[in-house]
Amino acid sequence: MLNNHPTSLVEAGARPVHPIFVPVAAAFMLGAFVTDVLYVETYMGMWETFSIWLLTAAMIVAALAGIALLVDLVFRRRSFRPVWFRVFACVVGALLSLINAFIHSRDGYTAVVPSGLTISAIVTVIVLYLGWNGWNLSTRREAAE
């Protein structure tokens, strides 16, 4: 990577922006899975209401993460090396959560069971995978190491 020197000290030390948002969105998605399980255990609509608000919050933060990722891709292209599989996982998790938000907007039991809970569980697996990788969708430049 010797042919790819950082253009400025700012960029050399710059860390990507998107990891600020990714774990926050992920935490909301995880929370929705937990409250879905609580709904199935109790049939208390309150937990379903928690789930839909958590999913709504997740979608808002996921949108911010998407913007941050674009910022990283466009403005830090010299130092930013996306790991496309993780980006892909992120996008799938966000799209599934969007569908899940529509499902959770139904009234009553079928807002959660079966499809809502199933999607929450799949998204949870995706989120855990991303967490295992430190919420970062990129590799740091070797030169920085």
Place this chain on the structure above:
Amino acid sequence: MSVSRLAVFCTLASALALAGCDRKGGDPSKEIGANPVLPEPNQYLLPPMRIAPVVQWGDNVPTVAPGLKVEALATGFIHPRTIYPLPNGDILVVESNGPKAPVNRPKDLIMKWVELVGGGGAPGGNRITLLRPSKTPGQPMLRTIFLDHLNSPFGVALVGHDFYVADTDAIIRYPYVDGETKITAPGTVLAPLPGGPIDHHWTKSLLASPDGTKLYASVGSNSNITENGMGAELDRADILEVDRATGAFRVFASGLRNPNSMQWNPQSGKMWTVVNERDELGPDLVPDYMTSVQDGAFYGWPYSYYGQHVDPRVKPQRPDMVAKAIKPDYALSSHVAPLGLVFYNGSNLPASYKGGAFVGEHGSWDRTPLNGYKVIWVPFTDGHPSGMPKDVVTGFLDANDNARGRPVGLAVDQTGALLIADDLGNTVWRVTGADSQSK
């Protein structure tokens, strides 16, 4: 990698797009009458929504069936919902809308938008206006504010000299003096009714028993289908029977999701009501209906509809309640939103209307094509519906499916004319026989 990403994205995008098209409702006439055709429930990712944009009546008036004519009795109301003729010929118009609904879930914000676009969210007058048509033709009618500063009133009933108003949270009694045009005396609470803070179905209709000892109050459910929890449904989806002397009440009939406008059938003496059924099971489910109401009977909500059709959205289910559920008498088709009912016993309209029931259909918001937005007449024989309905007053939608008005409460005035409260056009329409002399 990017190819498969694109593939997944396209699949998801087309799934979303599919959810948005080709979900049109079928022929509503198949789900009218004693044995409606009920399709399988269908829960869409994006439930169908079709809101009629609001336009003014201008110089237009509703279209009436042959042999009838229509005129605006009065206009300039603030969301008129209920019409109640007094024995002396005065006509009361209840101007009202629901209390501010809380935002409990994100979709409640979308419902607020639906109300905004469809004109349903306009504030109500929270008052009752009195109209006194002039005895001499050509003279303007007297118009006064009969009662003001009410709390989302809907039903009213006069028993002797006691005038009852069903606010959204209580039945209130006022003293009424014959011929007065304004009540100034303070009211006293006869009985509280289930009200806020959720108050999903806020309209409380009132009907006095023939002997005047009881009042019947309709209390709609506090949700579409229990999503606010069964705790919020205490004494709801019911018709309550309230003792006039003590204010004590009991549940007269239950399982009626949103009953309105109870009436006594003049032939059978039985109570009838129109009921708004549940949403979000598809454009052709669940048909709203009209039914006789039996003492102690259970009509299904929330556990089932039309007898034993179990609603998959209700948990825990109650097979014992489903088994008890009575199938309603007469389906009106899905999402027409019947809010007004009156049996016709007058002689102003052509004789063929006598004995039948007029139903005011407020109109759909979650179905394509639109359904309702008209006043129909259902023939009755010996106190039972006996045939397909006839469209009597239409034209609430213009040719482009914009809404000029929406019919709510109905009444028959002293001259035998049919009165229609139009809460979007803020008008009371008066329908008479084409050759009737009555002004």
